[in-house]
Amino acid sequence: GDARICLNCPTSADSNIAIIYDSDLMSILSILLKKLWKTICTYKEKLRSNNDVSGDLDIGFAYAYQNLLRKFPNENFITALMHLDGVGLCTRFFCLGIVLNDEIVKLKVLAVTGDSPALKIALDFIAHNGYYCCYFCYLRGIHQGGKRQYPYQCPHVMRTPGNFARDSSTAAQLKSNEKGHLGVSICSEILDIKLPYSIIIDYAHASLLRHSKSMFVEIYRRLSPVIRATIDIALSQQPFPHFFHRRMKSFKDLSFIKATEIRNILFYGFLPIFHQHLQHDYLGHFALYICAMRLFHGRAILGPRTSDIANDLIMKYYHDFNSFYDGLENFVLHLHSHYQSQYRMYGTFSHLGSFGQESYRLYRFQPNRYYAPR
Incomplete structure (x- = not known):
């Protein structure tokens, strides 16, 4: 691709240069639409x-x-979901429409x-450890125990499109x-929705990667070494149908675990294995979370x-959380109180996971390169 140098950059040192990989969005969408138009x-x-x-x-x-x-x-349109993963944003070009079969x-x-x-970067918002970060x-x-905490509170004073813009x-x-x-x-x-x-x-x-993983670490920490070893063996030997693709990892390997592996443990492995080793009140409390997430994740059984039942379970879990754990009422726990609204707006969570989108490849292209100051 073309190399374009930023004339405003004070120095050409490597530490001040970032490479931005750019693609021709019009070409990508045109090819995809022509290939998949009947479907x-x-x-x-x-x-x-x-x-x-x-x-x-x-x-x-x-x-x-x-x-x-x-x-x-009366409009013929397709929709896109923007998935961001810590990549710096810039405005350059955006596709408004494509002509296909004279339409x-x-x-x-x-x-x-x-x-x-x-999202902090994209929304120009305070970080997740600040006040009013939702x-x-x-x-x-x-501010409690040296970190920001978000204890249960209901109902919430919601942000609207009007006051969000203001x-x-x-x-x-x-x-x-x-x-x-900010x-x-x-x-x-x-965005076409405010x-x-x-x-x-x-x-x-x-x-998965934040709250569930944190809870696995905390619960695992409270167990004796003998019970930990027993649970690790049970998790690693748990049989699964071939279409699961991944086996369960032991809790001693949580540092290297993937979101799909956490999901398998949360949905299918935790209760059958831990009910023999965990106090019933702790097990029952975490079961509220597991059942709620399974309802939000799958079809409307x-x-x-x-979504109402799932929300009742998750809010009960949140309400009683500080009776079981200290210092874990963080921002990601608070976000669960907004899951019912998201479910109604965008459907089940199994269709919204960004990890499937990250590995999704439909178009092979040679990226253009642009150089810009960091």
């Missing part, structure tokens, strides 16, 4: 009729996408998702922290009340 048209009819035959509550059958269909009934197919950006550091509500948090604009004008806002988000002009309703919590990071 897209077939699926689009199901979405327009809201005919979720499988009952999986995919993104297209949830409120956010269905509302776009009602808002733009204009518009691109609408449904939402943005990513881990907390990435994108969805005005929970302030307290607070971010005030922060940009005054160059100050306005209830968590400025106007770079995504505000791109912030904060277009923010998706990446449950693979928040619930309890019908229209699935």
Whole structure:
């Protein structure tokens, strides 16, 4: 690709240069649409009729996408979900529409998702260890035990699109922290659903790699060495069907565990193994979390009340949390109190995990390179 040098950069030292890999978005989408157009048209009819035959509550059958269909009934469009993973953002070019078979197919950006550091950058927000760091509500948090904690509080004072835009604009004008806002988000002009309703919590990071992993470490720490060894053997020898692809890892290897492996332990391994070794009150409390996450993750097995029941379980878990654990009421635990709204807006969490998107490869291209100051 072309090498473009930033003339404003004070030095050409390697430490001040970042390489940005860029792709031709128009070309990528054109190729994908031409290849998948028949499948897209077939699926689009199901979405327009809201005919979720499988009952999986995919993104297209949830409120956010269905509302776009009602808002733009005569437009032919596809949607994109922006997944960020700690990569610096810049504005350069964005595709608004593609001509395919003499039809204009518009691109609408449904939402943005990513881990907390990435969303902090994208939303120009305070970090997850600051006051008012929640994108969805005005929970302030307290400083306790040398770190920021977010004890159970209900109901929340929610952020709306109006006050989200107003607070971010005030922060940009005054160059100050306005209830968590540090400025106007770079995504505000791109997203077709207003912030904060277009923010998706990446449950693979928040619930699996952060909260569940922290709980495994804490529970494992409380066990005797003999019981730890017994549990590690049971986890490593647990048989699974071939389509699981991964075996369970022992808790002594948690430093090198992946989100899918944590999910398997959380959903299928923890209760059958730990019920023999953990105090019943601790086991019952953590079972609330496991059942809630399984309901949010999978199809609506309890019908229209699935998200209500899952929310009741997760909020009971949150409410009683400080009776069992100290110093773990952090930001990721608080985010679970907003899962019901996300479920209703974007569907089951199994369709929102960013790890599947990270490994998804549909188009092979030679990236262009641009050089910019760090």
